Amino acid sequence: MDHDAPTPPEAPPDEVESLPKAIGALFADLPGLLSDRVHLLSLELRRASNALGQMVALGLLAAILFATAWITLWIGLAEAFLAVGLKWPWIVLLVLFVNLSAAVWALMRVKALAPLLALPATLRRLTDSDAFERREESDSSHG
Structure with a gap:
């Protein structure tokens, strides 16, 4: 039944020649598209760094005010x-x-959170650290 289908008409010669031109135009536009995205990224990073600076300053101010309130409470x-x-x-x-009890609790909490800074799940995913164990398991199950 596949033989019953009509053959598609051949493309006019100018359409065949326009495909390489279209690909060439795409490659010519590619640096512009990439530079626009890089420029946007740099602007957003600059804005994010300004926001981070303000957040750190405001966090420091809040810590000073909190410490003052804590001393006043005591x-x-x-x-x-x-x-x-x-x-x-x-x-x-x-x-x-x-x-001192509150400080010890806070330090213990920091110590418990510290391993998360190493991004363990991402590292496992990127390094495929359990590939050796999986290979051994598959070898032992086949043999």
Whole structure:
């Protein structure tokens, strides 16, 4: 039944010649398209770096304000403990204990998050680190 289909008409000679011209025009436009995208990328990276700088500065300002509020809170609590009759050494020990406990917790959390900075899933995917094990498993299952 495939033989029953009519043969397509031959393309006019100018269409055949226009294909290389179209490919040539495409290659001629390619650097312009690429440079436009690179220019857009550079503009966006510049804007992103400006935003990152502002974010870091605002984060630092927020940390300073938070630290000031934290100190004010502890001064108020110390005054309240003094009013109740607690002596200064016990108040200082309490403040130190709470702050050091929070610092230890934060450092333990940082230590737990640190391995994620190495992008382990991406590295496994890009390096195909388990290829050797898969090959051994397939060899042992076939033999």
